[in-house]
Amino acid sequence: MQKSALKSWLALSASSLMLVALPAHAQDSLGDTVVDTAEDVVITTGTRRALRSAADTPAPVxxxxxxxxxxxxxxxxxxxxxxxxxxxxxxxxxxxDAASIVRPANLRGLSPDNTLVLLNGKRRHRGAVIAFLGGGIADGSQGVDVSSIPSMALKQVEVLRDGASSQYGSDAIAGVINFVLKDDSTGGAIEAKYGSTYDGDGDNYRFGANMGFALGDQGFFNVTAEYGETDGTVRAAPRTDVTALVAAGNTAAAQNRVINGYTDEYAQYWGQPDVENDIKLLFNTALAFNEQAEVYATGTYAERTTTGGFFYRNPTNRGGVYRGPSVDADGNLGGDLASVRVGDLDGLGVGEACPAGIPLSGTDGLIPDATVLAQVTASDNCFSFIETIPGGFVPRFGGDLRDFGLTGGLRGLLDLGNGLSYDLSVTHGASRVDFFINNTVNASLGPNTPRDFIPGGQEQSETTLNADFSYLLDVGLASELSIAFGTEYRKEQFDLFAGDAASFALGPLADQGFSSSSNGFGGFPNSSSNSQDSIGTYIDLEAEVTDQLTLQGAVRYEDFSDFGNTVDFKIAGLYKVNDNVSLRSTFSTGFHAPTAGQANITNVTTQNVNGVLVDQGTLPLNTAAGQLAADFIASQNGGNTPELGTEDATSLSAGVAFSAAGVNVTLDAFQIDVDNRIALGANVNFLEALQFAGATADTVGGALTELNAAGTINRADFVGLDDLAQFRFFSNSFDTRSRGVDLVARYPFGFAGGDSAIAVAANYTDTEVTNRGDINPISDGRVQSLEELLPNVKGSATWTHSQGIFRGLLRANYYGKWFDTGNGNPVGAEVLVDAEIAAEVRSGVEFAIGASNLFDNYPDENPGFGGSGQLYPEAAPTGFNGGQYYGKVRINF
Structure with a gap:
């Protein structure tokens, strides 16, 4: 089907939703809940009182x-x-880089690790990936990989839009997301789904099944399995440098244009990564011994392979591989011609001498001088990558991810008056990713370099022990006083696994300006393991003081082995003015502790800075490179060195919920102040740091060699840093204030003989950097990213309707304007429309078709896409794949 015809057909299908029936979901009296029935849903997030609904909580859920x-x-x-x-x-x-494998996400504009993720009420372990390229907002974060959770296993998702560190511990600053799992003991569903983009790429499919089994009369075993794959997309633009190379006669550069079937147009793979062998398994089970005790367990396993692209390596000017010094027409130093670097394989000053570079002449200075190139090619001692890879290259980077988690526990009720309930549990989880990078080089190895590398891997593992208790006490209030208390012990470990030798080798050409390590993502030279632990205790009180007033309070003490201790609290209240109007408010403090990985990892990555590829490094302060960095920073700050500890937060929210003429509305305002945020500080010029240490050379490689000869450093401690332009490190740096408003409204009504509902959900968030930091302040670009990279306004309006055998949905998603800090241009607002229509063709058998981004909208094009090959902004919150359609069949039994 042609793209235009497909769009017309899907638009017609969406319009027909006005005439046929689509599914309805009801909402609680506060308007926060979208569920399958009109009854209030019992929640477990944000409250430890049993049988509490979202309508009765002081904080929005x-x-x-x-x-x-x-x-x-x-x-x-x-x-x-x-x-x-x-x-x-x-x-x-x-x-x-690794952020393509575990994508960083933001709640209320804050860092991914400022959101606590729970699975059936238990803390979920973090992902293995530290997002060094997080678009400014998520830079350096290490969040949870929620993509490893199968969607078919979910009963509901509870989102607490409030600070909750005093209730749950570290990370719960922006809010809490609790994935509640299905617990059916009978029945199940099988589903098959296929989709693609309107452009004909990005094909994806998924097979899934969920089944429940009874364990005697007092238990259940619910299991879910999913398998799928997603093809990558190409949304690149022709690069002007490649176009110029081809026009000048570099036929090899044209061969780089064959990507995923797109020929003679694009030079690099830029789009949605490929995801293969995406396997997700989950079980949820419980078995009661009697009416007062049961054992329970939850287990998850997931794996997938993700492969993305890197930027094109230009054969005339890629530093550390191709770019040479200024030379004369014969390739000797001292001229004014750009050149391609030449390596002397037996060493400088030994045996046959080689030209310093191959002059670039011809059209626009893009073609290597034929005479000097012939001289280098004929010599066994002289080498240039223009001989073996004359058209440049595009690395492909990815990783194999494995994630598992297991929780086991005992919960029940002790017969002590009103009853003391208990929940004793152990949770262990781990996430590991093993990286690979193909079609690249370790330039320092010269002609002996492999083209494919295994740079190593990372693993995050966590073990958590919880003992939670609650008790109802009659103190003469409108309800019994709920007293919850408990303790938690948590240990986390971050392991780094060394890569293959070639991925970090310091080859024989390193002292001649050729960069070491696998280009684009250097291998880890050593394996390491670092851990930390913490112990916390809390008490949580909640009661209906009067029939109209509910109050809640919590206090938590947490002590970290590496970062000291903290005390946090929360007070909250809900006042029911009458049956139709309620007021609610919360005030709390919170914290987030750095991870063992953030404190100890070394990483070098290639970043696009104003159209120029720059190698940026992250150096922990406990390494030789980190100590050099600390000394340089201290020299600029009166001897003050950076420190790494917990970040602190203060949250305030106030809202109103009301119902009138059948419309349920909630409006909640919030303010979140986060001080001493854990962050990667501003990039520091690495060459300047080396020169501060005593080097006089004007290149990083030369400075490292010089300092090694002087005995100032050990060259082996700086493997992989030869082409490093900038470095940064984790520290407590800046402060922010996020203010915003959440609006939720719902109106159920009858229409055309069926049941309809319109739901509106919107958010306004404005983030301001209130302090850029003192010792190592964040850069102007980072400030702009934190304040402008996300839309201030985002929301949706959804119409659902059900009638007879039909059900469906029509939703408009609004994304406000934002600023693309990576490319320096404003991006306008967009509206994306989603639609789904389904029919139960026979009992338990349903067919559905739908589309996301029905009208094929794209974000504003990148004004400078010709230089980078990025046709659309990378950070676009709407995505950049355009319209996608899908069809699925579901069998319920």
Whole structure:
């Protein structure tokens, strides 16, 4: 089917929703909940009082049913959250190193690790990936990989839009997301789904099944399995430098233009990464011994392979591989011609001498001088990559991810008056990613370099022990006083695994300006393991003081082995003015502790800075390179060196919920102040740091060699840093203030003989950097990213309707204007429309078709796309794949 015909057909299908029936979801009296029935849903997030509904909590809690959650072209839980929760943002990561494998997400404009993620009420372990390229907002974060959770396993998703560190511990600054799992003991569903983009790429499919089994009369075993794959997309633009190379006669450069079937147009892979062998398994089970005790367990396993692209390496000017010094027409130093670097394989000053570079002449100075190139090619001692890879190259980077988690516990009720309930549990989880990078080089190895490398891997593992208790005490109030208390011990470990030798080797050409390590993502030279632990205790009180007033308070003490201790609290209240109007407010403090990985990892990555590829490094302060960095920073700050500890937060929210003429509305305002945020500080010029240490050379490689000869450093401690332009490090740096408003409204009504509902959810968030930091202040670009990279306004309006055998959905998603800090241009607002229509053709058998971004909208094009090959902004919250369609069949039994 042609693209235009497909769009017309889908638009016609969407319009027909006005005439046929689509599914309805009801909402609680506060308007926060979108569920399958009109009854209030019992929640477990934000309160430890049993049988509490979202309508009765002082803090706003959204409850998203599985039906609404999965009415989308996407299957990844992160993309589903982006549609369902207005303040949740996540985008495609085409060229973002490890962030392409575990994408960073933001709730209320804060860092990914400022959101606590729970699975059935238990803390979920972090992902293995530290997002060094997080678009400024998420730089350096290490969040949870929620993509490893199968969507078919979900009963509902509870989103607490409030600070909750005093209740749950570290990370719960922006809010809490609790994935509640299905617990059916009978029945199940099988689903098959296929989709693609209007452009004909990005094909994806998924097979899934969920089944429940009874364990005697007192238990259940619910299991879910999903398998799928997603092809990559290409949304690149022709690069002007490649076009010029081809026009000048570099036929090899034209061969780089064959990517995923797109020929003679694009030079690099830029688009949605490929995801292969995406396997997700999950079980949830419980078995009661009697009416007062049961054992329970939850287990998850996931794996997938993600492959993305890197930027094109130009054969005339890529530093450390191709770019040579200024030379004369014969290739000797001292001229004014650009050149391609030449290596002397037996060493400088030994045996046959080689030209310093091959002059670039011809059209626009893009073609190597034929005479000097012939001289280098004929010599066994002289080498240039223009001989073996004359058209440049495009690395392909990815990783194999494995993630598992297991929780086991015992819960029940002790017969002590009003009853003391208990929940004793152990949770262990781990996430590991093993990286690979192909079609690249270790330039320092010269002609002996491999083209494919295994740079190593990372693993995050966590073990958590919880003992939670609650008790109801009659103190003469309108309700019994709920007293909850408990303790938590948590240990986390971050392991780094060394790569293959070639991925970090310091080859024989390193002292001649050729960069070491696998180009684009250097291998880890050593394996390491670092851990930390913490112990916390809390008490949580809640009661209905009067029939109209509910109060809640909590205090938590947390002590970290590496970062000291903290005390945090929360007070909250709900006042029911009458049956139709309620007021609510909270005030709390919170904290987030750095991870063992953030404190100890070394990483070098290639970043696009104003159209120029620059190698940026992250250096922990406990390494030789980190100590050099600290000395340089101290020299600029009166001897003050950076420190790494917890960040602190203060949150305030106030809201109103009311119902009138059948319309339920909630409006909540919030303010979150985060001080001493854990961040990667401003980039520091590495060459200047080396020169501060005593080097006089004007290149990083030369400075390292010089300092090594002088005995100032050990060259082996700086493997992989030869082409490093900038470095940064983790520290407590800047302060921010985020202010905003959440609006949720719902109106159920009858229409055309069926049941309809219109739901509106919107968020406004404005983030301001109130302090850029003293010792190592963040850069202007980072400030701008924090304040402007995300839309201030985001929301959706959804119409659902059900009638007879039909059900469906029509949703408009609004993304406000934002600023693309990576490319320096404003991006306008967009509206994306989603639609789904389904029919139960026979009992338990349903067919559905739908589309996301029905009218094929794209973000504003990048004004400078010819230089980078990025046709659309990488950080676009709407994505850049355009329209996507899908069809699915579901069998319920």
């Amino acid at each position: 959204d409850v998203i049913s599985a039906v609404e959650f999965t009415a989308n072209a996407a299957d990844d839980v992160q993309d589903l959250l982006r549609t369902a929760v207005p303040s949740y943002n996540v985008n495609t990561q085409p060229i973002s």
